[in-house]
Amino acid sequence: MKESIIETAELKVALAQIAPVWLNKEKTIEKVKSYIVEAGENNCELIVFGEALLPGYPFWVSITNGSEFDSDYQKKLFAHYANNSVQIENGDLDELCSLAKNNNIAVYLGIIERPKNRGGHSLYCSLVYIDATGAIKSVHRKLQPTYEERLVWSPGDGNGLQTHALKQFTVGGLNCWENWMPLPRTALYGLGENLHIAVWPGSDYNTKDITRFIAREARSYVISVSSLLSKSDITPDIPGYERIIENAPDVLGNGGSCIASPSGEWALEPVIGKEGLIMSTLDFNKVLEERHNFDPVGHYSRPDITKLSVNRDRQSVLEITNEQVNNTITSNKDE
Numbered sequence: 012m013k014e015s016i017i018e019t020a021e022l023k024v025a026l027a028q029i030a031p032v033w034l035n036k037e038k039t040i041e042k043v044k045s046y047i048v049e050a051g052e053n054n055c056e057l058i059v060f061g062e063a064l065l066p067g068y069p070f071w072v073s074i075t076n077g078s079e080f081d082s083d084y085q086k087k088l089f090a091h092y093a094n095n096s097v098q099i100e101n102g103d104l105d106e107l108c109s110l111a112k113n114n115n116i117a118v119y120l121g122i123i124e125r126p127k128n129r130g131g132h133s134l135y136c137s138l139v140y141i142d143a144t145g146a147i148k149s150v151h152r153k154l155q156p157t158y159e160e161r162l163v164w165s166p167g168d169g170n171g172l173q174t175h176a177l178k179q180f181t182v183g184g185l186n187c188w189e190n191w192m193p194l195p196r197t198a199l200y201g202l203g204e205n206l207h208i209a210v211w212p213g214s215d216y217n218t219k220d221i222t223r224f225i226a227r228e229a230r231s232y233v234i235s236v237s238s239l240l241s242k243s244d245i246t247p248d249i250p251g252y253e254r255i256i257e258n259a260p261d262v263l264g265n266g267g268s269c270i271a272s273p274s275g276e277w278a279l280e281p282v283i284g285k286e287g288l289i290m291s292t293l294d295f296n297k298v299l300e301e302r303h304n305f306d307p308v309g310h311y312s313r314p315d316i317t318k319l320s321v322n323r324d325r326q327s328v329l330e331i332t333n334e335q336v337n338n339t340i341t342s343n344k345d346e
Contacts, residue, residue, distance in 0.1 A: 057182070205229075266284055
């Protein structure tokens with residue numbers, strides 16, 4: 012009986028610190044598939060990929076004068092990015108969902124989404140959660156793109172501020188600098204989150220401080236996963252290749268994936284520049300131990316004084332009703 016309790020309390024996770032096949036959706040999907048299989052073969056129960064990994068972070072914006080208005084160069088790059096973005100409604104993630112089911116593993120994956128329910132032309136930085144049955148359970152569109160990201164990404168909504176049961180854990184996630192936003196963090200805490208996923212485009216500059224800070228604030232495990240990208244990963248088939256190569260540093264994303272424990276101390280220090288799976292086992296009992304002295308939405312909160320309101324409606328400019336049809340049916344019946 013004791014061994015069964017210990018086994019249930021543990022969760023084996025894989026941090027996929029990898030480079031995309033930059034701005035190539037199909038080839039990046041193939042790479043993601045291989046890592047899901049590898050994680051499954053190693054009995055991992057959750058695998059996490061970095062922000063915007065599929066098909067890649069828009070590094071070109073900051074090194075090719077991305078703010079130039081009505082630039083043919085920037086428009087061609089955006090069109091290429093859009094053509095390689097993910098349309099979930101078209102089944103772009105179906106193979107990954109099947110692999111999650113076949114390998115009995117949950118997946119957090121950062122994508123560039125081109126959703127049909129927003130017209131099908133604008134892009135969103137989205138974090139997708141696929142459970143171990145292969146079902147997409149949430150798609151969180153980044154609430155506020157950061158700085159130059161606003162030149163290519165659109166602001167999201169609160170629909171994806173959701174948590175999910177994973178064994179004894181309750182897991183939720185945010186994209187990059189959203190993790191600095193106190194209220195979205197609090198929304199996830201209020202939903203019972205005790206395993207927080209923070210995804211990044213690729214830099215220990217981002218992960219080395221906030222990962223431990225969130226863990227200490229929430230008394231939760233925090234998994235930060237960053238991608239990699241080097242100048243040598245950029246291929247000539249990308250529009251505007253010469254200008255990108257001319258201005259790109261040798262390393263655009265150096266990783267920095269890491270795990271902080273509920274005490275705020277390192278369970279896994281940032282890993283720099285190494286591509287592959289980083290695996291670790293988390294013990295749920297550590298969450299309970301640290302919640303003894305502090306619980307931000309439980310015994311150490313005052314909801315009678317401060318509360319948070321969350322709008323989880325999926326935003327759209329179009330709302331279709333059947334009012335006219337219903338009136339016609341009613342009129343016909345009356346006749």
